[in-house]
Amino acid sequence: MSTDEPAVPRTRAEMRAAREAAARSAEAAAAAPWSLSEGGGEAAEPRSLSEDGGADRDETRQVPQNFEPEAPSTGVPVDEERFVSPAARSTTGEGPAAHSTTGEGPAARSTTDRKAPTPPRDRRFLVALGAVLGILVLVGAGLGVVSLTQGPRITEVQVNPEQAIETSGSRVILTTNQSLAAIDDSQVTVEPAVPFTLDAAGRGVGIRFTVPLDDDTEYTVRVADATGAGGGPSATLSTSFTTPASKIFLLNRDADGDDKIFRTDLTGEKAEPVFAADKINDFRATSTQLVVSVEEDEGSKLLVMKRDGSDQRELKLPGDGYVGAIQVSDRGGYVGYSYSDRELSDTEGRASVLVTQSLSGDDDPVVTEVGGEEANIFVWQFVPDSSAVLFIDFDGALSLIDRSSDAGVQSLGLATTIQGISRGTYTAIVERLDGTVVELNLTDGSEQPLAASNPDYGTATTITPYPGGTLRHVVARDANGIPSGQAIITVDDEGTATPLVEVGPTDSILQACASPSGQYAAVVIAPDLTDNPYDQMLLPLPENMETHLIDLRTGDELVALTGFDASWCQTAPQF
Known part of the structure; x- marks a missing residue:
């Protein structure tokens, strides 16, 4: 009989309590095999690997250097880094429960609390990303080398072939992949040959045709020896475009029915009517619109419409009267005409005054004045590619006025008629009072006889x-x-x-x-x-x-x- 325990008889309840206490002690020992003994003695031996139930057999177990095998004299566990049993580190989480930091044993550390190592696929992604970036760098460098070795190249071309056959001043604009050194007119050629002006700056090269182009024709524009602004090799910039076949409008009057304006190709086989009225006195066409003078009993009506006859609208006239000698300024966006009031007498009414107004109808008609008075006009013409008007009044005075400026009326001497005005040259052919026909420069007033x-x-x-x-x-x-x-x-x-x-x-x-x-x-x-x-x-x-x-x-x-x-x-x- 042990001398540690007195031989005191126990009741059944005491014996049952002792057994339960022993069971709890066994469970505590199984849960924390390294917990200190109650008396501050040596720690219990750790359980074998086979008893850990699912721990990694190859896992290295190491006691931290600062681990103290014995608790302080107070018997309270030290709050330092503690070793965690293999069972507590089970990846399944099914081992014995970990003690709380406030409990009797050190807290168990689950493998989910540790930082997971980088999966191999993450490393593969980083390697692939680096490879792609490297390829892009190499491609960019290669393109730069190609650009430097090949010279400038065209990246965009802007041209309107349909407008080019209708009016002068159309452009071909070339955009290059780099800024260019200065370009001279001698470097530019157009085939078939046509007069042009050059406007080049930065990456853009603009070629403006001073006259309209032929229809159904392929044009080639070349800029020779173009170099980058920073130097490098030269290159020839070249582009081609084809103009469409021409179409014209004709007026056909019908004594027994409606007058009609037709649009047709140059074969006459595709003629189609675009506008009809009882009495069409005159019409003119711009690159986008038709202007038609319709004659009615109470006077004239002036209509503006699209070239297919749609979207018709009426322009305001200076009064109730008659319109004649219609002309249009496509570039200036104006229509001009001779106007006379319906009610005329020796003392009242206007006769053959020159009126100009916007094709949009946004402004009121303007009657041309000379010396502050409305002038009676004998003959007149718009100057092509401008909003200027050249006219001769009933006194034989030849004058020029520009709607787009405030220069006023410019006197150009006396004349009997205006034969015509050249496109793109600002030169008029007029007949003087003595019968001589001259070429008159409208910019400076100089003139020379028209050669026979x-x-x-x-x-x-x-x-x-x-x-x-x-x-x-x-x-x-x-x-x-x-x-x-x-x-x-x-x-x-x-x-x-x-x-x-x-x-x-x-x-x-x-x-x-x-x-x-x-x-x-x-x-x-x-x-x-x-x-x-x-x-x-x-x-x-x-x-x-x-x-x-x-x-x-x-x-x-x-x-x-x-x-x-x-x-x-x-x-x-x-x-």
């Missing part, structure tokens, strides 16, 4: 300039001065004359004008005048008229169409 043609076909009744020459209407007369025939003569810039169209004494040439580029001519002929009565319109014309389309480069006639007033013409037929 070779051969000389005599004095022309009308002269219509076009890029590269003029169309001249001449009349042949017999010994008694009676007309024996008429002809349209082409005269190039060197003065060489070539007959284009000829008619006999029974026919009459009413109008001749060229396409914007000077590629074609439209000649209006009234056949058999003795049996071709005039209509009763404000602008009276023979009822039967034909428009002959001719290739000015070859002299060949393309087609003859019914109608007149081709949209290539700046003014209506004059008598």
Whole structure:
């Protein structure tokens, strides 16, 4: 019998309590095999690996260097880093519960509390990302080397071929991949040849055509020896574009029905009406719109519409009256016309005043004044590619006024008529009071006689300039001065004359004008005048008229169409 315990009889309850206490002690020992003994003695031996139930057999166990095997004399566990039993570090979390830091044993550390090592796939991602970035760097460097070794290249081209055949001043704009060194006009070529101006800065090269281009033609623009602003090799910048085939508008009056404006190609096989009215007096076309003068009993109406006849709107007139001699300034966005009040007397009303207004209809019509008074105009024309107007009043004074400036009226002497104004040159052909025909520079007022043609076909009744020459209407007369025939003569810039169209004494040439580029001519002929009565319109014309389309480069006639007033013409037929 042990001397540690007195031989005191125990009741059943005491024995049961002792057994339960022993069981609890066993459980505590199993949960914390390294907990200190109650008396501050040595720690209990750790459980074997087989008893840890699921711990990693290869896991290295190490007691931290600062672990103290014995607690302080107070018997309270030290709050330092403690070793955690393999069972408490089970990855399944099914081992014995870990003690709280306030409990009797050190807290167990789960493997989920430790920082997980970087998975191998994360390292693979970083390696792949680095490889991609390296490739991009190499590609960028390669492109830079290519750019430096090949010179500038075109990255964008801007051009409007349809507008280019309608008006002068259209552009081709080249954008390059780098800023360019200064470019001279001599480096630029256009094929087929056409006059141009150059505007180059930075990465942009702008080529502005000073005259309209031919239709159905491939143009090639080249800039030779272009170099980057920072130096390097040179390169030739080149681009090509093709212009569309031309279409024109013609007016066909019908004594028994509505008058119609037709749009057609140059074969006449695809003609289609775009506008019809009882009495169409005159019309003009811009690159985007039609302006039509309609005659009614109470006066004229001036309509603006799209080229297909849609979106019609009426422009405000200076009063109730009549409109004639319509012209348009495509570049300035203006329409001009001769206006007369319906009610006229010796003391009241306006007659043949020149009116200009915006095609948009946003402004009021403006009556042209000279010396502070409304001027009666005999003949007038818009200066192509501008908003300026050249006119002769009833006193024979030739004047110029520009709607886009405040310069006022500029006097240019006396004249009897204005034959025409060249596109892109700002040069007018006018006839002076003494009968001489001169080329008048509208920028500085200088002038020189118009050279005679070779051969000389005599004095022309009308002269219509076009890029590269003029169309001249001449009349042949017999010994008694009676007309024996008429002809349209082409005269190039060197003065060489070539007959284009000829008619006999029974026919009459009413109008001749060229396409914007000077590629074609439209000649209006009234056949058999003795049996071709005039209509009763404000602008009276023979009822039967034909428009002959001719290739000015070859002299060949393309087609003859019914109608007149081709949209290539700046003014209506004059008598």
